[in-house]
Amino acid sequence: LAKTTQPISMDSYEGQEVNITCSHNNIATNDYITWYQQFPSQGPRFIIQGYKTKVTNEVASLFIPADRKSSTLSLPRVSLSDTAVYYCLVGPLSGNTGKLIFGQGTTLQVKP
């Protein structure tokens, strides 16, 4: 599975847009990019998943350039409740067998 690199921590203020970038230079052709959010003492929660270009849902957008060696999770107008750890994962959908690799993640601190 492709290794990912993302910043350990980020700070932001309420109302700002936050962009968290993940590097995955060894991404394979059949790999997808997935982001999870985790609050303290809770299980991670799926945010968004994509293969290329741009994916948007009700909570976030995922930007993936043509070479797919990186991706950016964009959180519009964050609030205090978006303070959490965000994990970037890369792997195939088919035959995944659960081998998702959760690295250390990015701890996002949103300040008032």
Next chain:
Amino acid sequence: DGGITQSPKYLFRKEGQNVTLSCEQNLNHDAMYWYRQDPGQGLRLIYYSQIVNDFQKGDIAEGYSVSREKKESFPLTVTSAQKNPTAFYLCASSKPDPGQGVFEQYFGPGTRLTVT
């Protein structure tokens, strides 16, 4: 309400005792997983099961055992052989192959195990 339940939320045990953590899901998912999380760290896969009566070791299976006798249940036993069992344990489930859809793991609320 569909989801995953883990019990108890907090568990305390003495060193040398085996302890079993419960995980139940009513999402009708075939695949289930157990992860361990240590403070400030990501999740590490202990065991996973894609179907009833079958399971595979993850990256850190030593000192743990599982069973999968029912689709809904995937209990994890932390044995006395596990050298450092104090951690936050998370259970998850998923459809094994979404085909064209999104592959998503649904996580339970976790069990925090403390062994002294």
